[in-house]
Amino acid sequence: MITEHPADFDQIIRASDPDVILEVLMAELASRCRPANEAASLSVQYRVDFGAFQRDCLLRIKSETVDITMCSIDESSLTVLVSVQELCAGLFAAPERSPSMLGVLAGDASLYEDFHACFPEPRDLTELAMFYGSDKWGMHRYTPHYEFHLGGHRDRAVRLLEIGVGGHRDPYSGGASLRMWEEYFPRGLIYGVDIFDKRPLNRGRVRTFQGHQADHGFLDTLLSETGELDIVIDDGSHINSHVIASFCSIFPHLRDGGLYVVEDVQTSYWPGYGGSSVELNDPSASMGFFKAMVDGLNYEEYIGIDYRPTYTDLKIVNISFYHNLIFVRKGDNREGTFPANRPRIPTVDIPVPQGGNS
Incomplete structure (x- = not known):
């Protein structure tokens, strides 16, 4: 429908x-x-x-x-x-x-x-998180950022995938965020992934899949059933290698204009999750991995090197970092640069004033 x-x-x-x-x-x-x-x-x-x-x-x-x-x-x-x-x-x-x-x-x-x-006005995302018991508000302060980035999608027929359903081994427990998204996107198809069987939570426009977020074979099968996605939210294990593996498998299946969201990236600084509070730019940790993509937004401006743009250079148009939260927007990042005849050095020497009144 x-x-x-x-x-x-x-x-x-x-x-x-x-x-x-x-x-x-x-x-x-x-x-x-x-x-x-x-x-x-x-x-x-x-x-x-x-x-x-x-x-x-x-x-x-x-x-x-x-x-x-x-x-x-x-x-x-x-x-x-x-x-x-x-x-x-x-x-x-x-x-x-x-x-x-x-x-x-x-x-x-x-x-x-x-x-x-019996059919009141739509509730905002913070209200929905509190109503359904999602920790996207309360333990975290994520919902205002989600509202900012996703509000324009609310009335669209989106396909949303959230990794991590919650409730651990209990098949009837968890799913608070899935129910929140189902109400927030009244035309959306909502998919959930968890390592435990959560099929009892399936209903209406909500469907769950059981599998590991770093299992490329499982993800390929999943994506063959969901088709291209508009929104992906990684609220899974938060183990850094798992976060990176999921992104590499799923991001190519995101539609242009879509958003890939990674929650709880505080684990980038926790050695028990594969992170580090010393090597802050380590590309094997989530924050280091995504920070390394920031320069790629401007790859067309590199000079003096023979550089071949990566897939993410070409397809990421925006990255937004918040406390423990990352939004990555997909699109066509081929805007072009200044004409070749434009100088890449200042044309006028403007010295910094020295002295003067304080």
């Missing part, structure tokens, strides 16, 4: 089982419903028009819970009449619209406001 082009919905609908489509749409709708603690029970029947036929389902909205029944039931207090195309487009092509405004409402008008209140 995730597409940048609303016209694609007709083709998807024609090629898919209507019951499967309805189940996907209702699960997405339910995931965006956030009833308040004091909310009274509300039953909303969706009658979805597929053209030649209709499908029905019921949303039972209770305090902090939403249940879905995939059948026609006449006990609802509200009914929503909507075409499948409008529902698809409203959820995945125009996520800024409240789901409670999709279609025609029928029933007790006094309940319209209660229904609309």
Whole structure:
């Protein structure tokens, strides 16, 4: 269902089982419903028009819970009449619209406001991190930086991969950040990688894979399933050699304009993780590895050497460093340099003034 082009919905609908489509749409709708603690029970029947036929389902909205029944039931207090195309487009092509405004409402008008209140305005990333329990805010102060770099992607049909799901060996534990990203990117496909099996956390637009972040064979298989990615976040082992191996495997599969993020690079200074607090430019540590790429932003300005640009010289257009956090933006780094006839030395000698009043 995730597409940048609303016209694609007709083709998807024609090629898919209507019951499967309805189940996907209702699960997405339910995931965006956030009833308040004091909310009274509300039953909303969706009658979805597929053209030649209709499908029905019921949303039972209770305090902090939403249940879905995939059948026609006449006990609802509200009914929503909507075409499948409008529902698809409203959820995945125009996520800024409240789901409670999709279609025609029928029933007790006094309940319209209660229904609309179940779909409040989108929360910012810090709010989402606190709500889902992600350590991207609290233990760390990452969410404002993520908001700055990713805010422009929020309404896009992104494919996001996060390395490190959390929860250690418990298959039902972890996934706080995956749920945070699922809500933050309402059109996004969210993938998680962990060395432990986290399949019980799969839901809706969230899917997990089990494997090692430094295993190139596993990553190749993973990327063949996800396709090109828009955002990659390494919150995995934080072992320096693993961080570098993941970047080398995955960065070529990032779309131009995409972002590769590395968290918790304090381990660059910790010998137990393969770092050093003495050799600060060691390229085998994460910080040294990425700092070495900074000059590559300006490789076209090198003079007096026979230099062949690397892949990252050509494809990295920005690197931003924050406390324990790095953002790398991919793009086309071939802007060109000054014409050859422009001198590479100052044309006027401007001496530094000596003395004078202080």
